[in-house]
Amino acid sequence: MRKVDFIVIAIVIVCLLPFFIFPAVYNAYLAGNQHIPLCMAFLKFGILATFGEMLGSRIKNGTYLPNEFGLLPKFIIWGFLGMWIALAMKVFSLGIPGFLSHYAPFASMPAAMAGEFSGMKLLGAFCISVMMNTSFAPVFMTLHKVCDMHIAEHHGKVSCLAKVMPMRQYLSAIDWNVQWGFVFKKTIPLFWIPAHTLTFCLPKDFQVLFAAFCSIILGLFLSIAAMKKSRD
Numbered sequence: 001m002r003k004v005d006f007i008v009i010a011i012v013i014v015c016l017l018p019f020f021i022f023p024a025v026y027n028a029y030l031a032g033n034q035h036i037p038l039c040m041a042f043l044k045f046g047i048l049a050t051f052g053e054m055l056g057s058r059i060k061n062g063t064y065l066p067n068e069f070g071l072l073p074k075f076i077i078w079g080f081l082g083m084w085i086a087l088a089m090k091v092f093s094l095g096i097p098g099f100l101s102h103y104a105p106f107a108s109m110p111a112a113m114a115g116e117f118s119g120m121k122l123l124g125a126f127c128i129s130v131m132m133n134t135s136f137a138p139v140f141m142t143l144h145k146v147c148d149m150h151i152a153e154h155h156g157k158v159s160c161l162a163k164v165m166p167m168r169q170y171l172s173a174i175d176w177n178v179q180w181g182f183v184f185k186k187t188i189p190l191f192w193i194p195a196h197t198l199t200f201c202l203p204k205d206f207q208v209l210f211a212a213f214c215s216i217i218l219g220l221f222l223s224i225a226a227m228k229k230s231r232d
Contacts, residue, residue: 004064005058008064029205030205033204033205033208037086037208038083038086038087040208041082041083041085041086041208041212042079042080042082042083043079044082044208044209044212045078045079045081045082045083045085045212045215046075046076046078046079046082047075047212048212048213048215048216049078049081049082049212049215049216049218050071050074050075050078051216052215052216052217052218052220053074054069055216055220056220056221057069059220067156068152068155068156069156070151070152070154070155070156070157070158070160071156072158073151073156073157073158073160073161074148074151076161077144077147077151077161078215081140081143081144081147082208082212082215084140085140085208085211086208088132088136088140089132089199089200089207089208089211092128092131092132092136093113093128093200093207096124096127096128096131097109097110097112097113097124097127097128098110100124100127106120106123106124108120109123109124112124113125113200117201121201122197122201124200125196125197125198125199125200125201126193126197128196128197128200129192129193129194129195129196129197129199129200130193132196133188133192133193133196134188137188137192138184138188141179141183141184142171142174142179145170145174145179146165146167146170146171146174147165149170149173149174150163150165150170182221183221187221191217191221192214195214195217196211196214198210199211199214
């Protein structure tokens with residue numbers, strides 16, 4: 001580890017400590033989740049997912065912020081993607097238990113999802129995670145890849161946010177061997193489905209936050225995928 005790594009670790013600790021030391025900070029977080037959930041999702045994903053990409057860059061390039069990284073556009077795009085994820089989590093977490101409750105063995109599913117941890121809640125969380133990760137996640141991952149290519153195409157400049165994305169060009173340029181063979185085929189069943197099963201077992205105030213923390217892992221996956229592509 002280099003000096004910059006210890007500095008980054010220190011900054012992370014300093015940012016997290018107030019939530020554990022000062023009740024007012026923690027209560028403000030809970031109030032924000034209740035009154036402005038989408039804005040909170042924007043901040044959670046904007047900060048944590050961008051940090052995940054910085055970690056991925058550290059692994060791949062040896063530096064957290066290489067030239068043309070595009071810190072601000074990545075933060076903004078991740079923020080809006082985070083709002084989309086938060087909405088999707090709400091839709092799936094309500095819709096899947098509601099659908100299953102029409103079948104006698106799962107009639108108590110909605111109540112179980114709102115209650116304490118139980119076998120029924122674990123089953124419901126798993127079903128929600130499977131449905132979300134086999135329908136929403138591939139579209140989301142592809143859109144994020146396109147956004148990342150758009151930022152790179154404009155050398156990390158904020159002005160890229162005001163320019164139309166040539167979707168056909170970007171979709172054709174994606175390495176689908178890596179996107180399908182690694183990002184979809186391996187990370188979804190081996191990481192995302194188990195991780196989001198745990199997510200939907202958590203109290204509602206921490207679900208989006210935990211999903212945002214998981215996005216740090218996504219940054220690491222992206223760096224691994226990029227290295228796989230470069231080796232190929």
